Amino acid sequence: MYEQVSHTLLNDILNRLKTEISEQDLRHFYTRLGANFYGIHSLFQRLYGDRDDFEQQALRLVETMARQYINRPDKLRKLDIEREKDYNWFLSQQWVGMALYSNGFAGDLKGMRERLNYFQELGINLVHIMPLLECPEGSSDGGYAVSNFREIDSRVGSLQDLNELSAEMQERDILLVLDVVLNHTSDEHEWAQKARAGDPAYQDYYYIFKNRNMPDMFEQSMLEVFPETAPGNFTWDEEMNRWVMTVFNSYQWDLNYSNPAVFIEMLDIVLYWANQGADILRLDAVAFLWKKIGSICQNEREAHLILQLMKDCCQVTAPGVLFIAEAIVAPVEVIKYFGEDAVIAKECEIAYNATFMALLWDAVATKNASLLNQGIKSLPVKLERATWLNYVRCHDDIGLGFDDSDIALVGYEPASHRKFLIDYYTGKFDDSHARGLPFGQNDKTGDARISGSLASLVGLQYALEVGDAAATEDAIKIILLLHSMILSFGGLPLLYYGDEIGIINDEAYLNDPLKAGDSRWMHRPEINWEKAALRNTAGTVEFEIFSALKRMIAVRKEIEVFADFNNRELIEVENPHLFVFERYDLSNTSKRVLVVANFEDKPQHLNLGDVATWGTTKDAQLVDLYSGQSPDIFNHSLVIPGFGFYWLSEL
Numbered sequence: 001m002y003e004q005v006s007h008t009l010l011n012d013i014l015n016r017l018k019t020e021i022s023e024q025d026l027r028h029f030y031t032r033l034g035a036n037f038y039g040i041h042s043l044f045q046r047l048y049g050d051r052d053d054f055e056q057q058a059l060r061l062v063e064t065m066a067r068q069y070i071n072r073p074d075k076l077r078k079l080d081i082e083r084e085k086d087y088n089w090f091l092s093q094q095w096v097g098m099a100l101y102s103n104g105f106a107g108d109l110k111g112m113r114e115r116l117n118y119f120q121e122l123g124i125n126l127v128h129i130m131p132l133l134e135c136p137e138g139s140s141d142g143g144y145a146v147s148n149f150r151e152i153d154s155r156v157g158s159l160q161d162l163n164e165l166s167a168e169m170q171e172r173d174i175l176l177v178l179d180v181v182l183n184h185t186s187d188e189h190e191w192a193q194k195a196r197a198g199d200p201a202y203q204d205y206y207y208i209f210k211n212r213n214m215p216d217m218f219e220q221s222m223l224e225v226f227p228e229t230a231p232g233n234f235t236w237d238e239e240m241n242r243w244v245m246t247v248f249n250s251y252q253w254d255l256n257y258s259n260p261a262v263f264i265e266m267l268d269i270v271l272y273w274a275n276q277g278a279d280i281l282r283l284d285a286v287a288f289l290w291k292k293i294g295s296i297c298q299n300e301r302e303a304h305l306i307l308q309l310m311k312d313c314c315q316v317t318a319p320g321v322l323f324i325a326e327a328i329v330a331p332v333e334v335i336k337y338f339g340e341d342a343v344i345a346k347e348c349e350i351a352y353n354a355t356f357m358a359l360l361w362d363a364v365a366t367k368n369a370s371l372l373n374q375g376i377k378s379l380p381v382k383l384e385r386a387t388w389l390n391y392v393r394c395h396d397d398i399g400l401g402f403d404d405s406d407i408a409l410v411g412y413e414p415a416s417h418r419k420f421l422i423d424y425y426t427g428k429f430d431d432s433h434a435r436g437l438p439f440g441q442n443d444k445t446g447d448a449r450i451s452g453s454l455a456s457l458v459g460l461q462y463a464l465e466v467g468d469a470a471a472t473e474d475a476i477k478i479i480l481l482l483h484s485m486i487l488s489f490g491g492l493p494l495l496y497y498g499d500e501i502g503i504i505n506d507e508a509y510l511n512d513p514l515k516a517g518d519s520r521w522m523h524r525p526e527i528n529w530e531k532a533a534l535r536n537t538a539g540t541v542e543f544e545i546f547s548a549l550k551r552m553i554a555v556r557k558e559i560e561v562f563a564d565f566n567n568r569e570l571i572e573v574e575n576p577h578l579f580v581f582e583r584y585d586l587s588n589t590s591k592r593v594l595v596v597a598n599f600e601d602k603p604q605h606l607n608l609g610d611v612a613t614w615g616t617t618k619d620a621q622l623v624d625l626y627s628g629q630s631p632d633i634f635n636h637s638l639v640i641p642g643f644g645f646y647w648l649s650e651l
């Protein structure tokens, strides 16, 4: 019955589509629309079905998809068809990414073109250029407060620069990832300005209230994202004489997705960037898309419906384009952003693995992998055709996003363990060489997160300052150990620019009043290319890290079992300093790699008897694919050097 309703509506819509649209060659579009329309209609109905103008809105939705399909360049349409055929293309171990700010990395977009060789030198073939859209000169949250979703920030270049860059990247087989900030706009966005001027249609784009009644009710259950710099979730706007919901900074106005016009506008923007040549779109802050009184306003069911709808619509117009869910939320919640059912409710193909990231930092601080093991054991199994984005750090703070119950299970008291980690990384202990700063300290909840560059957090900055060669070596080993994890775990590894040459904290942000209050700027560096050139000089820190990573990336690409087909098994071993897992081939069990990581600074042993089917392997039969050497085995135990790792295979 229901399907008939959706078919009738589709027929109506197609009849009413303006002639300029219906005269185009839309064969592929119609096929995909037909295939997806039942889902699209059901979702749209669930979200907006009780509105009088529902059918009108549904027509606009289809028109938007059709128009953007017509705009889609031929070469991208071809790519869509190739990717539809080879639909697992992104699960391959061939992809290795890097995230960066174009101005910090290369000055601007033109500069990026000149640096493309650098990616190829290292083996990077996916580049996430962080927000580059027009945003206010002053407060812009590093570009995440967008004032115009269709224009490039003139400080980094023009749309033409981006088109030229993306064309050249495509020629070199480098994928382009761009951000779409779905949850909010800058208060300087045209929509916000119109709302401010009193236009009710645009006031309905946001959550705007006359008095504190609703805001106060919301506040009873909402959390605070930036408690120090932007406490509360509402901002009083003088000009409008109204309260606006601003979950992030006071100048970031939350969009109201209960209004279908907002959904359609944002879909149009998603498809617009797909048509500019983005292979993958990173959807920022997706957990926050739906607000409901009495809830924390994160991970609401409707936020998932919006993403499913977004995915289905993108599937019709630009099926080759993937979504990354940026949802830095609890493991049981994050898994839902892949879609709860692969067949009828896809959402994002890729999701940030913030749990793994945070657990790795726990292992580094404790020199012990107990919580890492426990946390990964509790990480729900994800769907097929979905993959993790594995990272050591990103442009944001490091939040300790693992479960208290897991902390307790391994024998720590959750609150004091969290406090220990914050203290450790902010260098409050004598034996901690970390040079981080707290971020988002919330005195009400006791919560805090961590800022600081990878090199500074693992003690490299300290070691270089005091001239301690052994400490320098250790810090480099930790940097490599962490990368060996994200490169082998299963998923898309995303390096963070500057980490590949060991860049330390940048304190320059303190001199800029607009940045000084946000310690995340200490790890958003400007690359000094003279220093980066030291990667070619043996004996330098830059050389040690860069050349090892280059090798690691090249080796990863050769190891087929590192592709992500949910083909990983965690192996519980007796030695708590070790994190051990096997990657295997689903169709050929003799093809397998044993990954062993030692988070202790001293050598450790792994009793091979602990590792069931590897138990009978002898010394010379094992080879570490990364170093090409056979590891030492002593008394039937594998020996792993301090902060060492192996990617073991049988000879």
Ligand code: OTU
Pocket: 141, 142, 144, 145, 181, 225, 248, 284, 285, 286, 287, 326, 327, 328, 395, 396, 397, 399, 449
């Ligand atoms: C994202 O961040 C971006 O990565 C941040 O750079 C932005 O400031 C923010 O959105 C607002 O656009 O929303 O889903 O803990 O991890 O703010 C998680 C801080 C987010 C970030 C969090 C994150």
